[in-house]
Amino acid sequence: MSVNxxxxxxxxxxxxxxxxxxGLITLYLILFAAFQLLFRPEISPETLIIRATAxxxxxxxxxxxxxxxLCRLDRRFLPLLYNRRHLGVTMFLIALVHAAFSxxxxxxxxxxxxxxxxxxxxxxxxxxxQFPFQVLGFFALLILFLMAATSxxxxxxxxxPRIWKSLHMMVxxxxxxxxxxxxxGVLQQEGYPAGFIFLGIGMVAxxxxxxxxxxxxxxxxxxxxxxxxxxxxxxxxxxxxxxxxAKVVIIRQENIAIFKYDGKLSAINNVCKHQNGxxxxxxxxxxxxxxPWHGYQYLPENGQSPPPFTEKVATYDVKVMDGKVYVxxxxxxxxxxxxxxxxxx
Amino acid sequence: xxxxxxxxxxxxWILLAFLLPVGFALSFANRPGPVLPxxxxxxxTPSFSEGQAIATAMxxxxxxxxxxxxxxxxxxxxxxxxxxxxxxxxxxxxxxxGAAPAEGKPIGPVGPRGIYQYALDSLxxxxxxxHLYFYDHIRRETYAETQLTKFH
Numbered sequence: 309m310s311v312n313x314x315x316x317x318x319x320x321x322x323x324x325x326x327x328x329x330x331g332l333i334t335l336y337l338i339l340f341a342a343f344q345l346l347f348r349p350e351i352s353p354e355t356l357i358i359r360a361t362a363x364x365x366x367x368x369x370x371x372x373x374x375x376x377x378l379c380r381l382d383r384r385f386l387p388l389l390y391n392r393r394h395l396g397v398t399m400f401l402i403a404l405v406h407a408a409f410s411x412x413x414x415x416x417x418x419x420x421x422x423x424x425x426x427x428x429x430x431x432x433x434x435x436x437x438q439f440p441f442q443v444l445g446f447f448a449l450l451i452l453f454l455m456a457a458t459s460x461x462x463x464x465x466x467x468x469p470r471i472w473k474s475l476h477m478m479v480x481x482x483x484x485x486x487x488x489x490x491x492x493g494v495l496q497q498e499g500y501p502a503g504f505i506f507l508g509i510g511m512v513a514x515x516x517x518x519x520x521x522x523x524x525x526x527x528x529x530x531x532x533x534x535x536x537x538x539x540x541x542x543x544x545x546x547x548x549x550x551x552x553x554a555k556v557v558i559i560r561q562e563n564i565a566i567f568k569y570d571g572k573l574s575a576i577n578n579v580c581k582h583q584n585g586x587x588x589x590x591x592x593x594x595x596x597x598x599x600p601w602h603g604y605q606y607l608p609e610n611g612q613s614p615p616p617f618t619e620k621v622a623t624y625d626v627k628v629m630d631g632k633v634y635v636x637x638x639x640x641x642x643x644x645x646x647x648x649x650x651x652x653x
Numbered sequence: 654x655x656x657x658x659x660x661x662x663x664x665x666w667i668l669l670a671f672l673l674p675v676g677f678a679l680s681f682a683n684r685p686g687p688v689l690p691x692x693x694x695x696x697x698t699p700s701f702s703e704g705q706a707i708a709t710a711m712x713x714x715x716x717x718x719x720x721x722x723x724x725x726x727x728x729x730x731x732x733x734x735x736x737x738x739x740x741x742x743x744x745x746x747x748x749x750x751g752a753a754p755a756e757g758k759p760i761g762p763v764g765p766r767g768i769y770q771y772a773l774d775s776l777x778x779x780x781x782x783x784h785l786y787f788y789d790h791i792r793r794e795t796y797a798e799t800q801l802t803k804f805h
Contacts, residue, residue, distance in 0.1 A: 352765045436683040491680035518666040
């Protein structure tokens, strides 16, 4: 969290995250180059760079896409989510190197502008085996550029979390374009059986993780029914909520997280103001509800971030009767203090 | 994530889980077979020596000479003085001008700058004419062709 903008917010965890990331990238590039030079000694440096950066960026994109669902399926993966944006920007830069070398290698030596040549050198759109796959890669890179360029919190604040998140969900379209870029490109030209196998494994892994996370999320969306707009709705038993954790319910389109802490219950809106993270999947740390995605914090009684931070979420009335938890889904304005329900009273 | 975006996310992956395997299947079904059916590329074989030059060709950036040794072993020695701008291309030999790739005999990959020797079998070495072709596997085209001129 920050009250000011900084080019990059570094802390100990982020530095450690980035050091590990850069170390693994370096290791991959060394191993890839060694493998290629061993088995394809005739390979030129340009081709080696094109292939190394292509495979590395594509592998990183798979990992990036798997982090989100892995975190929803198992909280132990949450540390990977913390600095995912650095991973994404680095992946874009590596993809950019691949694109630059490819355009120079295949399009810069003619008398046509290299960027124009990408679109005009092959127009066999009706053919699968000779499809102009580079065009797919170009548009995928354009999406990745938009995402990298707007990855900073400055854009998140100015575009609004909803628009920013919608923009960044275009990564799924970029992924589909890149899968076809590989399927209609290198795998059509060289037909490596191993290439099809690796890509198939990657596709299945990414798709099945996202579908599994979606199914789990759907199951967790409990939608208890109330009678009128202003009444309390029974949610669950008190002992179903773990200490310092939350129960998430959706009542009349209100996404509510009910937290249990210090013998009390408080209800706030489940959507973090930072990136719309699921507050109800976080926990209470040092008396504050802490978003599992990037650590944004809110006080349970009023939904306000502790000073000097200014984020606020809506609050709700909650009560306990006969060991059961009831919540009123009518939201109070963001940051409104509501008394916590005392358990056992 | 707000409910609307979460639902959009869910429907996106249901759609992708259907479309990506379709794309995969189409690509796999149309994957190319061997470049020239039934032929294996002859590996560049270094260390041939003491042969008699039979024919030669010179062009900008490369030259090639066909040698034959007393024991009948023949090979082509190609010298590339400039790096190829075609990263995935093959050198092949044909007995006539204008031959299609399938009519030729692939003799090896075109590599970076250096001297390469490609062994020839006795049948190929006995052709009346030798035409060298450079085939680009990405663009699927023959981009250079020349005849080896015999020495008399």
